[in-house]
Amino acid sequence: MTIDQITAGSVPSRFGALPAHPVLDRLRDVIKRTIAPAATATDRDAVPASHLAALAGTGLFGLSVPPRYGGLGAPPDVVTEAYELLAGACPSTYLIASQHSTPIRWILDGGGPALHDLLPALAGGELLGGAAFGHVRTWPGRRTATARRVVNGWRFDGVVPWFSGAGLVNVVLLAAVAEAEHAIVFAVVRLPQPDRVEAVPLDLAAIAGSRTATLHIDDLFVPDDDVAQLVDVDEWKVGDGREGPAVAPGALGLARAAIEYALIRQPDNPDLLALAHEVAHLRGAPPAGDPFARRARSVNLAIRATNAAVVARGGAALLADDVAQVWARAALFLQVRGLSDPLRAAHLHELAGGAPR
Template sequence: MTIAADIDSPATDTDPTAHPVYREFARFADEVLAPRAVEVDRTEVPRSHIDGLRELGYHRLFVPEQYGGLKVPPRVVNAVNNLLFGVDPSTATIVTQHGAPVLPAVTAGTDEALALLPGLATGELIGGAGMGHVRGWPKRRGTVATRVAGGYRIDGTIGWHSGWGLTDIIWLGAVDEQREDFVFGIGYLGDPAISGRVLPLTAVFGSRTAELTLDGYFLPDALVSEVVAVEEYRRRDGTRVQELQRAKHLNPDVADTELAAIAPAGPYGLARAALDDALRISGDDAHLIALSAELESVVVTPLPDPRWRAALNELAVRATTAAVVAAGGAALLDSDIAQVRARAAQFLQVRGLAPSVRAAHYAAYTR
């Protein structure tokens, strides 16, 4: 079954989980993802999970309608991604990054870049990201971009890319050290100039997060999405500019204020699932009810970037830890989902860690 037949069904403003698209993914999560989530965390996300989401039309949620995408209310898409994080953090870590090359392809605007979009919509091509490492330059050199005829030669290391072995194309970043520019574009992971090594993570290990080595990879001008001065990029880093631009491409009729009020996916999904489990175990414990209310309050009350992200990530840690407490010693067994979620909440603390985000985390933890 696919979700195509349900795209015109309205979502309520107050409960996106009532939308038929959400309900279809909830069924899949309950029947397919949840039973194997602990196993997947220890091993790897199977291709069958990606194929199942593809059959439902999940990958179409990231692509503009004119290129084969599905026009679904942003709150519903966000709710689906949070659902996946709560049920199976490793799978969610991979698939929620599928849209990373979409806006760069639209921004590049070339025939070669735009030709990728229908494949991304169908899931024939699986997208991912590998650009956050450029933040460390010049203290840490990751990937270096050297201008050559018709594009750039990329050499060096991308420290983190989730989905190695499943993903086909990547939104990548490198540094043109001569011009002090960041160069962003779309790369093909099947190219022999790119190799990968899965990292021994203690959280979301199943996400196949790998260190990539690029040895003379050629990035053609047709797939370059942006060349931006380092200082200019750093001024906007840690904000949700890119995320909101992507949402606007998908839903141009949606007000900017509505998009800005949608919390980043991941921490809420982990926290909500953990607290639901804790409440089932402990009953109507007043402290858990208060923590649950705090979570809902923070989600619907946008804070300035990057404080909102830090506040949500902190709540994910507190909520998943509370679920461990509720389950007691059993939560530490490698067969229990509570310890999977608690470690995944730690993973969120280093995701997208711009200097301003790091500072917001420190501030949150030293109140």
């Protein structure tokens, strides 16, 4: 693909200026033809492998990979727009696909040559990335997954409570606390490893098609070459959630889709247009101030917008084949995703009305 083919522009919308990019054009086509029509079935059953193959064909998985590794190195706003489109089309597919960039980011930030060798396959979608490390927030109150130093590497043991994409993801950023070193070992691990890693499916009330499971890890050896970073526990907890995206991943995509859906049924409703204006304002505002408050505000917008879609639709929104109830449950899920203590407080503040403290 040549440089002129990947140059991004922007187009106006009721939600502010949106980036333009060939990958976004292809993604919209796949969403319209394949992913959105199956959203309720996917939520009920599971994300099929064919969804991920279709997304790989758009170039989605190479957006955040530098060109020297076979990716597109697209601007951040293009990457954000791609995943917002996907979140609004099918939350379960979005949850799996959006975590693909996690091992990529950690490989680029600190991985050695052996891990960099994985990047071309990750960019092309031949390998699908995932993440399993939020549990380290609970240490030392809850000791779930631990790592111990051995010759030429580490041994991982324990339970990782949350892992999405079981059966589809084959490269996972796995974290465990090395208690002797008071550090977190972040490693890029290939799956499946049936003798050492067992995925036990979870029965979720929201985003149920995301193939989310608990990982049970039994004496898994991880060589030093597969370790991306070793980070002090206290240092990681201080930065947890402060350097991530300015808004909750997927929140504004859900809000946008729900508002458009509601406006089809209640055209020119001033309250729906006001919600759209709030989304546009949050998207366009510089990422300043308390990052947790901003993220909680984006989730609160998603909750309000998806609830508005349910009301605009009426009782039919409660039927299993209506996407409005899928969105509403997905918005609730976002309240507990990546939930640190500061983010929990910010969510509760938003739910109480968000007035200045």
